Amino acid sequence: MAPAGNAKTSDKSQEKTQPKSSKSISSSSTAEYFSKNLQQVGFSSQTKAVLTTLKEAVDNSLDACEEHGILPEIKVVIERVGVGSIKNSERIRVVVEDNGPGIDGEDLPKVFGEYLASSKFGRGRCTRGQQGIGISAATTWAQLTSASGAKVISKTKGQRKAVSAVIEVDIKNNKGILKNRETIEWDRPNGTRVEFVFDGRVQVNGEAGLLNYLLGTALVNPHVTFQYQLPDQELQTVERVSDAVPQIPEATEPHPHTMKLGEFIAHSHLFGRVKTDVWLKRGFSRLGDAAMDALPKGLLNQNVDSLSNADFEKLFSSIQSVELKAPSTSSVLSIGEDALSKSIQRLGKIDFFSVVTRKPTICDFKPVQIEVAIARLEARLSENDAPVQVLRFANRVPLQFDKSACAIVHAITSVNWRSYGLGQPKESLPQGPYIMAVSVVSPFIKFKNASKETIDASDELVEEIRRALMQAGQKLSRHIKAEEKAEDLEEKKRYIEQFGPILVEGLVRITGAKPEIKKRAEEGLMKILGRDTSHAEKELNAATARLEEQLEKERE
Amino acid sequence: MALRKRNNDQIPEISREICLRMLTDLERAKRPVLHATKCSLDNAIYNPKIGFFTPGDKKVATELNVSSVKKMSRAIFLLEILLRNIDSGAVNTKRELYYISKGEIKGNPRLKPLDFADQPESDDIIDFICEMLEVYREDFNCYANDRGGQTYSQQLIVTETLTDGETATIDLSKLGTSPFQPKNRPQNFTLKMSERIDFGLIVESEGTANTLVANGFTKRNKSILIGSQGVPSNAVRAWVKTIQDQLKIPLYFFGDLDAYTLQNIFRTLKAGSAASLIRNQDYSAPDVRFLGVLPDDIKKYDLFDYPVREQDAQEGRALKKADDALKNDPFFQDKKNKGLAEILRWLLKNKRRCEQQSYFSVAPKDPTMPEKIIVEKIKRGDFV
Helix, strand or coil, X not given: CCCCCCHHHHHHHHHHHCCHHHHHHHXXXXXXXXXXXXXXXXXXXXXXXXXXXXXXXXXXXHHHHHHCCCCCEEEEEEEEEEECCCCCCEEEEEEEEECCCCCCHHHHHHHHHCCCCCCCCCCCCCCCCCCCCHHHHHHHHHHHHHCCCEEEEEECCCCCCEEEEEEEEECCCCEEEEEEEEEECCCCCCEEEEEEEEEECCCCCCCCCXXXXXXXXXXXXXXXXXXXXXXXXXXXXXXXXXXXXXCCCCCCCCCHHHCCHHHHHHHHHCCCCCEHHHHHHHHCCCCCHHHHHCCCHHHHCCEHHHCCHHHHHHHHHHHHHCCCCCXXXXXXXXXXXXXXXXXXCCCCCEEEEEEEECCCEEECCEEEEEEEEEEEEHHHCCCCCCECEEEEEECCEEECXXXXXXHHHHHHHHCCHHHHCCECCCCCCCECCEEEEEEEECCCCCECCCCCCCECCCHHHHHHHHHHHHHHHHHHHHHHHHHHHHHHHHHHHHHHXXXXXXXXXXXXXXXXXXXXXXXXHHHHHHHHHHHHHHHHHHHHHHHHHHHHHHHHHHHC | CCCCCCCCCHHHHHHHHHHHHHHHHHHCCXXXXXEEECCCHHHEEECCCCCCEEECCCEEEEECCCCCHHHHHHHHHHHHHHHHHHHHCCCECHHHHHHHHHHHHHHCHHHHHHCCCCHHHHHHHHHHHHHHHCCCHHHHCECCCCCCCCEEECCEEEEEECCCCCEEEEEHHHCCCCCECCCCCHHHEEEEECCCCCEXXXXXXXXXXXXXXXXXXXXXXXXXXXXXXXXXXHHHHHHHHHHHHHHCCCEEEECCECHHHHHHXXXXXXXXXXXXXXXXXXXXXXXXXXXXXXXXXXXXXXCCCEECXXXXXXXXXXXXXXXXXXXXXXXXXXXXXXXXXXXXXXXXXXXXXXXXXXXXXXXXXXXXXXXXXXXXXXXXXXXX
16 A cells, blocks of 8 residues: 555645645545545445445555556455444454555555545546545544544555554544554565454445455456455465556646636646746647647737636637547556456456457547456356346446446447347346456546446447457357357257157157168168268367467467 | 048058158158148138138148257157057047156156157147148047037037947937037037027127026027137037038127137137138138127117227237238138128227127116127128
């Protein structure tokens, strides 16, 4: 666990741009607002409280490791430690420990106890955390339900001893409070361990279960080694299958066509006193010389801090009417088919799978990349009539609630899976022992709500996901068809053995035919049915060859 | 098509011929093909002179291959059981045959692959055999439950020839309040009239048939009164056909005015159905007339009628089927049945229905009013 990004820097820049009085108003109301509206950020039920706490802590660990080029090793322990103070709740302890860069002692209150302190919102990067709300909300929940903050141990590289402290949220002033600080021996070179004790209820299985989150996170993070221990269960280890730390592409400057007027004006404040044309060229992407020529000259030569709101509006309208290149797709991050193929095999014993990584593209004027992995699980082979298990990811974070409204589910149900060999009731999810994982990566994912559980289903995004699913479906169907052909051949052979003799014997009994006729008829029957079998064999060989060809391509 | 000429005695021989042909084909490593009459509307011919649906030339061919070997093996297996029944004179329902086949398989583990998961599977094979041989299942001594057909008369005498050759004579006037229940073996009945019978009346509702009799219909009218109990079973169809052929009296059908009654009940009774193309010849009574309820009766007798509930699955389907029937059904398209087609058109246009029991609303205090209306309609020739 560590602040992903430099909390100090972002805090200072905030101080620079805001007058003192307004800052204190906004800070105090931020913490108070969230403490009263924790349901908006994932604490709407006791089971969700456990999942959200785990999720925020693990997201922070992964982001921090990636920022510092560390291959993450994360250990999760969740246990019941007693009866909760809320009716029908349990007292739960969630511990998340990582081998990340660690956090300086003085930064701990900001990271775990201050809302928006480490916000990366609008930076245009594909990080998991964006607003800097989540982990402070987890501390608030623990504080409100069990009167205890986040217990943190952290050690940065080079420190001889680790810092141990309890962080609480000063809700009135949106400040983290550091308590019981001490330096302790810790047998790790670097890393962070955070422990929350709070009221909640543990749900291990099911779509909204902890296991789904942990396995889903493992799937889209092939480079992570997970150790987890859930209540009443043994410690499990999921080893990493990739030694490559994902390189999070640098942020690109915002595209002016993705902005609203207010954002446009606010953006100018970050640049202080510069000429407007300098601001536009430095502060935005895709505003080239040709586009600049089409803008009002008089405004471009003025200092940006001297422009009136009417000037901004005029400039903004002009930019909106200029034709610009679509935003760059270089800021999106993919897992890659190779890593996904290895990672999906960590979900259980798998019969076969297909993965597709689409090229980055632009949807709704925002760069986006879709990846799909579909696997058939051996352990679920009997579940032919149950809907497939859908794993949804946004910037490599599993989404576990409000499934029906999500762009991913819309796309899955819009595909005709029957043509790929899967059962599918009308306008529903396909059926069978499959896991269907869809990852949407974009620096600007549009969620339906603040708790980031559902991706907004715009037509363009749904279509892009749909295409990825169809490609994966085509690959999958090769496996299924080869299997069907093999079953068909098997059944034909079985039929010949079973029914051939019965048929001839029946005919012989009714006609009273002689034994030599019976013998000749049996031989003739075998010849006829043998021809059918050889046809089925040919079909099987063709299907197997098509599958081999596909697998060969994938290996290349 | 040529009308059916086969009789029971021929079935074993025809079966053996088919089996022998199959064996010969197999000996030559040639795929045997079984042909069965296609029993559907596109293979149904309606000739007004004949008066019922007969099968056309279309056949469904089943060629032996890996996919059909199971069906063919099952057909030969059941055919053997059916031939044994003909030989021994044993009689069974389809359900019983299903269990007999289960018993055979239980006694011979090698036959296990033939096992039927449920009765519809064995029923389909029995139907396939019948369509292949162009015989009725009754020809194989396989009878359906004799539903419907309760018959009352003061003049009718039925002589039944039993399977052992003995005969039994039933004088319906001696049965008191009990009806005579016909079996679907028309060839076993010989009918006689103790005195002249003016007409036969087939009533859709069994309850209304019983009411008419209880109120003295058969005492006051020299008639035969039959309750069809909805869609006529094979027993009812064969019984009405027997009455028509042997007694040659006018026959009238009295039922609801709705699309379902007209198509599923009355047309089946009069001309048979596409699904039973093979048996229509002995199970249809083309002389039966539709007495009512007629559309004109509603106005004439001020009957209670009400709108069709199109959202009701059965009523909605019947209306849609009526539309299809006018376009595709040779029975309703034939000018001989123009009057019946007119009623269908009226039903489609007005989307109303009127039940036969509405006759009881004409004079609520007079329990014999429905009878009076029926008799008056017959006398006036007010039927289609």
